[in-house]
Amino acid sequence: MQPRNMSMRGAVDLAAVKAAAEAAEKAEQARAARARQAQEGGGEAPSAGPLVFDVSEAEFEAEVVPLSAEVPVVLDFWAEGYAPAEELNPVLEKLAAEYDGRFVLARVDIRNSQNLARQLQIRDLPTVLAVVAGQLVPLFEGPAQEAEIRQLLDQLITVAEQRFGIVGEVGARSGSAAGEPAERPEPVDPAMSAAHEALDRGDLGGAIQAYRNVLAERPASVEAKLGLAQAELxxxxxxxxxxxxxxxxxxRPDDVDAQLAAADLDLVGGHVEDAFGRLVDLVGRTFGEDRDRVRQHLLGLFEVIGAEDQRVVKARGALARKLF
Structure with missing residues (x-):
């Protein structure tokens, strides 16, 4: 059974600029604090905490969110006695040990955290999310193979470093930091880095141009298409x-300009299905140039979320039915 890949591109983060700066500052403060503690104690810095731990809804805001400013936190929603969720636990624990501090695993027993599960709209078990710089990042729902999970973790770690400056310290939690240095993600290319940096500092015009420059050289770049779609939104x-x-x-339900603006606002507010549904319905009520304009705008919103996201897949099907 394939996991329902929710994709990290499913999260539209309007607070990215502020969050990235705050996360980098908090992470640096935490590292400095550990270094001072080590100097004052005359020895090595203490372990930053376990690689795998259980967390309740009462601890989420107090522990998980601050920790996500230092290291990506992977949230595993499960329930004892539910086999698909229980079977995923050892796989995630193995990967947490293997990655050795590049992310940490927080297990959430849904029976003891029902309010949190409702707030985060957990629909199935297992569900795996991540928190980076206080921002929620969907990963996948349902059973998944280790190789597929590994790919998502690699993507998570790369995005956390490139977009938020968050790099989990290898060995800091297991005590193996003095060993062989771990393999690090490939550095982002300068053109893409310039585009991301412009977006992070709020220079939307500069970011749009930078992403267009990347696409002029590499038209198939998924990352640049995503960045451009987000910056334009x-x-x-x-x-x-x-x-x-x-x-x-x-x-004004039939006013194209009013509905396009409302759909943009829906998407930015996290109401993805509302945004898609609004424009799919509008396609069914418009003709000619207006219909094509709405369709093109909707396709642009699909780019923001990512083609593999199930909400996009569902909306594409609905759009096809309206068109044909």
């Missing part, structure tokens, strides 16, 4: 009055 919602946009969307 953020630029469109800049300066919007949310209340006015939502009112216009409700009062």
């Amino acid at each position: 953020l630029q469109r919602v800049q300066g919007m009055d949310p209340q006015a946009v939502r009112s216009a969307g409700a009062e």
Whole structure:
């Protein structure tokens, strides 16, 4: 059975600029604190904590969110007695030991954390999410093979470093830091790095141009397409009055401009299915140039989320039914 890959591109993060800066600062403060403690104690820095631990909803805000400023935290939602979830636990624990501090694994027993599960919209078990710089990152739902999980973890670690400056310290939790240095992700190329940096500092015009420059040389770059789609979305919602946009969307259901703006606002607010449904319905009520304009805008929103996301797959099917 294939996992329902939710993709890290499923999260649209309007707070990325602020979060990246704050996360980098917190991580540096934590490293400095451990270094000072080691100097004052006259020995090696103490272990930063376990690689695998259990967490309840009461501990989520107090422990997981701050820790995510230092290292990617993978959340494993499971329940004792439910075989598919129990079978995934040892696989994730093995990978946590293998990656040795590049991420940590927090196990959440859904029976003891029902409010948290509702807040995070957990629909199935197992469900695996991640938290990076306080930002929730969907990974996958349902059973998954180790090789597939490994690919998602590698992507998570790379994004955490490139976009937020968060690098889990290898060996810091297992005490093996003095051994052979672990293999690090390949550094991002300068052109892509310039685009990401422009997006992180809020220079949306610069980011858009930088991503377009990358695509001019590498038209198939999925990462650049994603970055461009996100930057263009953020630029469109800049300066919007949310209340006015939502009112216009409700009062003028057939006004293309009003509905496109409302869909953008829906997506930025995390209401992905609402945004898609709004425009799919509008395609069914428009013709000619208006219909094509709505369709193209919807395809652009699909790029923001990622083609493999199940919400995109479902919306593509609905769009096809409206068109044909």
